[in-house]
Amino acid sequence: MNAVSAAIRPYAEGFKSLEPVLTRSAPAWLTALRREAFARFANHGFPGEREEDWKYTSTRPLEKRGFVPSLIAPGTIDVDAIEPAFLREIPAHTLVFINGQHAPALDTAGSDIAGLRIASLGKALQQAADKLQAYFAPASAWSDDPFTALNTAFLRDGAVIEIDDGMRLEQPLQLIFLSTKQAQPGACHPRILVRLGRHAHATLLETYHGLEAAANLTNGYAQIHLGENAQLEHLRVQRESAQDFHVNRVRVTQQHGSRYVSHTLNLGGLWVRTDLNTRLEAPEAEAVFNGLYWTDQGRHVDNHTRIDHLAPRTRSDELYRGIIGGHSHAVFNGKVVVAKHAMKTDAAQINNNLLLSRQAEIDTKPELEIYADDVQCSHGASIGQLDEQALFYLRSRGLDPETARGLLIDAFAHAVLDRIATPALQTFARRQLAAVMGAS
């Protein structure tokens, strides 16, 4: 048996054992979709380091784990341990998932709002799968991505969020994904479907929270569509245990005048790969990508982003910062593509990295592909250490070295968190960061 099929075997076995359960009540199109996706995954295998997008991240550690499907949400859960994952600053409409499966008992329902539909994907598939078919219809631009294929093959649960035209949601929506210890490390593949109608406004918070000693794989995929002039502020806080594997893809499409603001916080996990892509398909659409990755010990965190400017007068603004310590390894790859007819595009990208130790490693790569004239594009990357002069200055004022270092690291990180517009979400993000930094 060759290496590729050995890596795929656990998933093939998992698929075989799970399929009868999944097909039981599923319409034919869905069963076909899953089968086709699995075949695609099996055919391609995990991405190799030869692939440009995987140059600095090897999937070998993940392959070696041979995750089984996460099946059962455990009956009891330590409420105190999951408490930090919840947005407590303001009331929110919350769905909670344990190892990928919806756990309604832990939900906190916001008030019923006409014009908002939020439900678990599992339930939505059971009740009216055909209504969701459109989400899966367009041939995904990521059809050659094995993790997306895997997500589709095991499509089972997640969330569906639909917001009608003109609806301005005051309450944030929160999706909490808990990774808990199972008999065997398991893989789950949550799918998130989000659609904002014209002029709709919303705030979405995703938290990936790990309980101690869980060593699972969470392979999430979110597709988000913003209608004309829709606005979404989207905060993702990824904070699984230092044994967890995390793959996450977000793929956004944006219509005229829409504004998508993403904040990605990578604060945990052993092996993490996130891809955030948006397509600015119509004029005046705007994307803001903010990111903060914090790595320590031997953790590995890879962020790939891509912004496609496909129409005139589209704007993007990207700021990713990394704090890299221990013998950890971080990767940032930010691609901006300006299509031929996307005149007057305005795109700015910055990636700053703070290396806290000699063994820490960062690979940063901005990629600009510009096919249009009359555009404004800029990018910059920096790698540095804590400013010794600033450290001395702070110590000369009586601060101990740990406090001084913490203050400088905080200041570096907060430049990203300051860009979170919703105050409650900003407070939440600061709390999450403080918790991991305090624990290190």
Added chain:
Amino acid sequence: MLSIKNLHAKIEDREILRGLDLEVKAGEIHAIMGPNGSGKSTLAHILAGREGYAVTNGSVTYLGKDLLTMPPEERAREGLFLAFQYPVEIPGVNNVYLLKAAYNAIRKHRGEEELDAVDFLALVRARMQLIEMDADMLSRAVNEGFSGGEKKRNEILQMLVLEPKLALLDETDSGLDIDALKVVAKGINKLRSPERAVLMITHYQRLLDYIAPDFVHVLAGGRILKSGDGNLALELERRGYDWILAEAAV
């Protein structure tokens, strides 16, 4: 209070201080003058505990303790304060936050209670008024985007809030306009007391018009070549340093 004996120090194999002696007693004000590159800031940095200098000989005693073995934060907590020649910009760290953290670190060291936010702010406001500093400087990041003069004034604010026993002022007067110089001098004079001492590094007599020093020293070639009273500064203003260097060479 401060006793420096035969201090030798190197930076990257280059000897900068070559047998420096200096005695500072409580209540005194000392001025150190000297040509560019003679080692004045080096002395200030070594006293404040900056890394990168190798002390190869001599000793420094501060309040009866061996200063050179103390980490910088401990020196600060024991009442030593350096107003930097080039104050460091620290983006993202709030000015008043740093002041409060510094103030409370020093109080904690003395076994005193931390001051609450309201009382602390009142104290800072009063000190700011004294040196005619704009209140909105407080909410800005430490020294970030401050003008040269504003940075110096901010150092003096920190000094007035932290009330050090020994203040080292490294060219705090450089870059100040005439009015600012008077204001800053007022701040320094305010600190003056029988329990405190001030060591000012300066190039200009004009500061000494406002703050009369007890002693004036000339530092050149890494040593104190001449000491005197306030008249020495006047003489230096007239004659420059050449005659002292010539005297020393004899």
